[in-house]
Amino acid sequence: MNKVVLITGASSGIGKSIGEFLAKKGYKVYGTSRKPKASELNGIHFVALDVTKLETITAAVQIIIEKESRIDFLINNAGMGITGPIEETPDEEIKRVFDTNYFGVINVIKAVLPFMRAQGEGFIINITSIAGYMGLPYRGIYSATKGALELTTEAFRMELKEFNIKMTNIAPGDFATNIAAGRYHAPVREDSPYKENYGNTLKLMDEHVDKGQDPIKMAEKVYAVMQKKKPTIHYKVGDTLQKFSIALKHILPDKLYEKMLMNHYKL
Structure with a gap:
């Protein structure tokens, strides 16, 4: 029996690559999009789901359970970027990105957990970001959403161990996707001190x-x-410098690390 995978945000970028790759490996892949353009594409079976709308999460999970009777893997990939000076970023945009990158993920997990518990096993992978390990200038809100998810995963893992449900984070660095086009950019104001x-x-x-x-x-x-019986808590995928920057954060004094980041961004 093919293992069943649910991937949020599977219509483009990293989610699309993951879904197509797993389909070729023999998994039954269900991918979500707010407005799917097709019911099946390149091995991914699409269902409508908007992580900011609880009713669509419930409906999508129910569709998969009715068809497959189980969900073996949940990959929380859906997310959005946001840039801007924190002082000038509108409150509604800050709330929107947290609804997508954090609360939306939590709600998808909550919808899937009862079924994983009933089947006696499951594996949840949260796609976070290397940016979640540090407060990056003009990406502070994005860093906060991903950092919050990293820490929540640490707590969730301990709560789920007795149910044989595994959870981990995989943090990508920069990948050639359309995420920049989909970001909310606070406008560069002519009168802004930033x-x-x-x-x-x-x-x-x-x-x-x-x-x-x-x-x-x-x-x-x-x-x-996904093949690991005992996955660790955090994985990172990126170039050597990006991964090394996380190690440096644990080694360098805070102010020295801050100076290093500011030099990198030419601030």
Whole structure:
């Protein structure tokens, strides 16, 4: 019997790569999109789901359970980016990104857990970000959403062990996807005291994404982690410098690390 995988945000980017890769490996893959363009594409069976709308989460999970009677893997990939000076980022946009990147993930997990508990096993993988390990300038809100999910996963793992349900985080660095186009960008205001630094940092962030790695590397990592009987808590996927930056954060004094980040972003 093919294992059943549910991937949120599977219509593009990293989610699409993961879904297509797993389908080729023989998994029965269900991918979500707010408005699916097809019921099946490249091995991914699509269901409508908006992580910010609880009723769509419940409906999508129910559809899969009715068809398959189980969900073996949940991969929480759906998310959105946000950039801007924190002072100038509208409250409604801050709430929207938390609803997508944090509360939406929690609600999908809550919808799936009763079925995993009933079947006696399950594996949940949360796609976070290397940005979640540090407060990045002009990406502070995004860093906060991903950092919150990293810590919540640590707590969730301990709560779920007695039910034989595994959970882990996989944090990607910069990958060549359309995430930059889908971000909320706080406008670079002419009268803003942040105009020069924010404008320059925004260009640098977009360059990093454009020069990012192939999303297939994330798909390969997700597949490898799925095979582990005892996964660890945190995995990172990115170039050497990005992964090394996390190690440095644990080694360097806070102010020295802050200076290193500011030099990197030319602030």
